[in-house]
Amino acid sequence: MVTVSVFPVRASLTHQLGEFIVKKQDEALQKKTDFKVSVSGGSLINALYESLVADESLSSRVQWSKWKIYFSDERIVPLTDADSNYGAFKKVVLNKLPSTIQTNIYPMDESLVGNNDAESKNKIAAEYEQILPQSLDLVLLGCGPDGHTCSLFPGEKHKYLLEETSKRVAWCHDSPKPPSDRITFTLPVLKDAKALCFVAEGSSKQNIMHEIFDLKNDQLPTVLINKLFDKKTYWFVNKEAFGKVQTKNF
Ligand SMILES: O=C(O)[C@H](O)[C@@H](O)[C@H](O)[C@H](O)COP(=O)(O)O
Numbered sequence: 001m002v003t004v005s006v007f008p009v010r011a012s013l014t015h016q017l018g019e020f021i022v023k024k025q026d027e028a029l030q031k032k033t034d035f036k037v038s039v040s041g042g043s044l045i046n047a048l049y050e051s052l053v054a055d056e057s058l059s060s061r062v063q064w065s066k067w068k069i070y071f072s073d074e075r076i077v078p079l080t081d082a083d084s085n086y087g088a089f090k091k092v093v094l095n096k097l098p099s100t101i102q103t104n105i106y107p108m109d110e111s112l113v114g115n116n117d118a119e120s121k122n123k124i125a126a127e128y129e130q131i132l133p134q135s136l137d138l139v140l141l142g143c144g145p146d147g148h149t150c151s152l153f154p155g156e157k158h159k160y161l162l163e164e165t166s167k168r169v170a171w172c173h174d175s176p177k178p179p180s181d182r183i184t185f186t187l188p189v190l191k192d193a194k195a196l197c198f199v200a201e202g203s204s205k206q207n208i209m210h211e212i213f214d215l216k217n218d219q220l221p222t223v224l225i226n227k228l229f230d231k232k233t234y235w236f237v238n239k240e241a242f243g244k245v246q247t248k249n250f
Pocket of ligand 1: 040041042043044074075085141142143144145148149150151162214
């Protein structure tokens with residue numbers, strides 16, 4: 001069973017999300033000197049700001065200097081582009097931290113970004129794979145209204161990403177959510193991670209939450225992940241997103 005927590009108001013979701021992340025951080029730091037975490041783009045980034053920066057009862061417990069921060073997926077655009085997940089995370093979260101705080105962040109190498117050939121895009125993915133550790137302590141994920149996560153999209157034409165077993169980071173060349181070129185973790189990275197945490201909020205997620213949790217449509221990447229990695233998968237959702245979900249059997 002996956003662990004699902006449903007929150008009536010946003011502040012309680014972001015607080016409990018922060019408590020969960022800090023708990024995973026503390027568990028990791030009891031055993032080693034760093035906390036390896038990956039973040040995704042989209043609305044998750046604002047939730048992370050609320051949890052880890054704005055929430056004063058949590059912000060003092062976040063040991064940023066011991067975090068190693070990776071990206072679960074990244075759009076192939078310059079890191080300064082408004083579409084960059086790194087850029088968004090830096091702007092919304094890291095730039096809000098006191099300047100004395102050191103962070104260790106691992107963005108995609110943007111030097112090949114301008115090249116439009118497949119070889120360059122595959123190389124960007126392969127280079128990211130090289131810097132990725134074997135096992136992340138925590139992978140933070142969003143869920144799109146179509147049931148995608150990372151840049152693993154549902155449907156026949158995107159199956160090449162879900163079926164990838166040798167590349168740990170792959171080039172997604174046809175994202176239905178712009179921009180179309182991205183790099184993304186593949187399932188082997190999620191398999192080796194210690195914990196996976198999804199955040200989904202708002203009424204635009206109602207239909208997909210119903211499909212994921214009630215209908216369990218296993219054509220959806222998120223359903224597949226729930227099935228494959230149930231014991232280490234956690235969902236933080238709000239009551240709007242879960243408005244149509246009937247089941248208690250996760
Ligand atoms: O770069 C991206 O596009 C994201 O990493 C993506 O996987 C995101 O997490 C979902 O699309 C959910 O985004 P929302 O929460 O904004 O719907």
